[in-house]
Amino acid sequence: MIADRESKTRALNNVQAINEALDLALERDPKVVLFGEDVGRMGGVFRASDGLQPKYGEKRVFDTPLAESGIVGLGIGMAMAGLRPVAEIQFAGFLYPALDQILSHLGRMRHRTRGRFSVPMVIRAPYGGGVKTPEQHADSPEAILSQVAGVKVIIPSSPERAKGLLLSAIEDPDPVFFLEAIKLYRSVKAEVPEGYYTLPIGKTRVVRQGHAASLFCYGGMVEVCQKAAEVAAKEGVELEIVDLETLVPLDTEGVLESVKKTGRAVIVYEAMRTGGFGAEVAARIAEEALDHLQAPIVRVAGWDAPYPPFSAVENFYRPDARRVLEAVRKVLTY
Amino acid sequence: MDTVQYLDDAGLPLRDLPLSTPELLMGYRALRRARHFDERVIILQRQGRLGVFPPFRGQEAAQVGVALALRKSDWLVPSYRETAAAMTFGMPLTNLILNWRADPAGWRAPDDINMIQFYIPIATQIPQATGIAHAERLKGSDNIVATFVGDGGTSEGDFHEGLNFAAVFDAPVIFMVQNNGWAISVPTHKQMKVQRIALKAQGYGIPGVVVDGNDLVAVWSVAKEAAERARRGDGPTLIEAITYRIAPHTSSDDPSRYRGEEESAVWEKRDPILRMRGLLEHLKLWDEAQDKELSEELEGEFLAAVEEADQAPEPKPWEIVEQVYAKMGADQKVAWEYLRGEA
Numbered sequence: 001m002i003a004d005r006e007s008k009t010r011a012l013n014n015v016q017a018i019n020e021a022l023d024l025a026l027e028r029d030p031k032v033v034l035f036g037e038d039v040g041r042m043g044g045v046f047r048a049s050d051g052l053q054p055k056y057g058e059k060r061v062f063d064t065p066l067a068e069s070g071i072v073g074l075g076i077g078m079a080m081a082g083l084r085p086v087a088e089i090q091f092a093g094f095l096y097p098a099l100d101q102i103l104s105h106l107g108r109m110r111h112r113t114r115g116r117f118s119v120p121m122v123i124r125a126p127y128g129g130g131v132k133t134p135e136q137h138a139d140s141p142e143a144i145l146s147q148v149a150g151v152k153v154i155i156p157s158s159p160e161r162a163k164g165l166l167l168s169a170i171e172d173p174d175p176v177f178f179l180e181a182i183k184l185y186r187s188v189k190a191e192v193p194e195g196y197y198t199l200p201i202g203k204t205r206v207v208r209q210g211h212a213a214s215l216f217c218y219g220g221m222v223e224v225c226q227k228a229a230e231v232a233a234k235e236g237v238e239l240e241i242v243d244l245e246t247l248v249p250l251d252t253e254g255v256l257e258s259v260k261k262t263g264r265a266v267i268v269y270e271a272m273r274t275g276g277f278g279a280e281v282a283a284r285i286a287e288e289a290l291d292h293l294q295a296p297i298v299r300v301a302g303w304d305a306p307y308p309p310f311s312a313v314e315n316f317y318r319p320d321a322r323r324v325l326e327a328v329r330k331v332l333t334y
Numbered sequence: 335m336d337t338v339q340y341l342d343d344a345g346l347p348l349r350d351l352p353l354s355t356p357e358l359l360m361g362y363r364a365l366r367r368a369r370h371f372d373e374r375v376i377i378l379q380r381q382g383r384l385g386v387f388p389p390f391r392g393q394e395a396a397q398v399g400v401a402l403a404l405r406k407s408d409w410l411v412p413s414y415r416e417t418a419a420a421m422t423f424g425m426p427l428t429n430l431i432l433n434w435r436a437d438p439a440g441w442r443a444p445d446d447i448n449m450i451q452f453y454i455p456i457a458t459q460i461p462q463a464t465g466i467a468h469a470e471r472l473k474g475s476d477n478i479v480a481t482f483v484g485d486g487g488t489s490e491g492d493f494h495e496g497l498n499f500a501a502v503f504d505a506p507v508i509f510m511v512q513n514n515g516w517a518i519s520v521p522t523h524k525q526m527k528v529q530r531i532a533l534k535a536q537g538y539g540i541p542g543v544v545v546d547g548n549d550l551v552a553v554w555s556v557a558k559e560a561a562e563r564a565r566r567g568d569g570p571t572l573i574e575a576i577t578y579r580i581a582p583h584t585s586s587d588d589p590s591r592y593r594g595e596e597e598s599a600v601w602e603k604r605d606p607i608l609r610m611r612g613l614l615e616h617l618k619l620w621d622e623a624q625d626k627e628l629s630e631e632l633e634g635e636f637l638a639a640v641e642e643a644d645q646a647p648e649p650k651p652w653e654i655v656e657q658v659y660a661k662m663g664a665d666q667k668v669a670w671e672y673l674r675g676e677a
Contacts, residue, residue: 070461070495077465104455111657114442173660249663
């Protein structure tokens, strides 16, 4: 699966893996430029671009004024003029001022110019909760972004995947949203191959094999599902975990394959339940694999309420292993 | 702020002209070509042979003057009303007719014309124009970008963000605001408190210029200066062209609901084409016979373009899901096969 991978690996956290991917992309392609708020001199509030401005100069790694619509609009223009912009939006919850650029233009430019202009741009943004951030810093707007025709949406769940998928996103000829779970930035280290490698966009990944039920998840919810699966395994229940990884384009076949194997589907996401991306996954399963289901599809998601900021109770909003197991019990005892 | 002006309302020169005789003749021809197209497509629209069209009558000089200041390798990033700028910049008339027929065949600019498809949302083109300009600068070229917006568009956040970014990056952009008095039904004085839009340039630390938008000599010369400045690497310029939207907002609009005819009548007297013709006649560069000949030539060009547009194949339903991604995805493929009747 991994192209050009060297055998050597080192333990990196997600921020380090992303930083390494950005470094390799800048080194490999002179058309790649990095920008956003505090991205240059400071190296990003999470240090994703740490050390890159000194290495590649202020023309290729630069700070912008504090305006998200301007950042996305700038990137659309730069991409149309032949560069490969990689923009950072400081938090996914700060994307909203740029929604006009995103919904009206980002994904439409190829279509509305019949292929004359395209926008090979990557928009990176930290998303999701679990670290007691202020208001708007824990949003998960992936469902909104999945409604933008012409863009791709990728949410990695490990350092190895983050590095390879980010390099694929930067190579991609179309605009890509690359959402990075804040909770995972520094909490885990894992072995990451050295050197340049890419991973396929648009493929689900079976993280854990099992026959009892399928847990569909992505980003920060993968580790939650892993915890739940470990607990279930102690009781002899083998859960399958499918990391969607790419939400758009969704690997429907990968989803169906697992459902056909287990007959039970639990979908886990931390965005608000109603209209969340899990609804799309549920709909596809219902449309294509109803005959294989032995229980209703169940969603475990954020409640239909704003994400609670600065809050000791945020873990009651964000799905955890306990809630995932409740759902598993429900589909197993139906 | 002083308004840059070279011609009086009759077209007589107020001072020495900064343009050569061939330029004056070229400019007049471009104005007439734009006016001819505008008048003729409105008839097509009334005949049901065109979709919704935003006319530009009275604003020809403000658009043509900027387009003439560009080189072929520069960029034009328009709002929806810049058909006159587009055709002057080199966009084929056939494309423009097809475009305003809502036929996808007209959406793609020829490969040697760096014009982005007309922008429908207000002011979203501004940060993108800045992005194109900034990219050209990073690439080390001296290509520049001209982008257009209306008086109403200056109220949008994207106008502010795009100008501020361009100022900070010294991006080579000409920001052309056509202050045509009306944002559909809202007059400029209800749109903003500031007296002159060009004053907003001070807020970004860039030059702001006010120009008589119905005086082609003035617009062209101001745009030339802004283009040279941008090409030198000295950054963007905000130009406010004072003009007037004689026509309705679009072919669907009814201006009698919000304004009287007196105002339009005043501006008809400052018509940019009559003024330019007045100048050429004053300079003995033009006469009635030449004018008649030009009309015939423009009609010939227009009819040929309509004929070519009429022959364009009907858009196919499955084209809806083409050009969404570089490589068609599985979800588009399902739709494509359905639309082809192959599902």
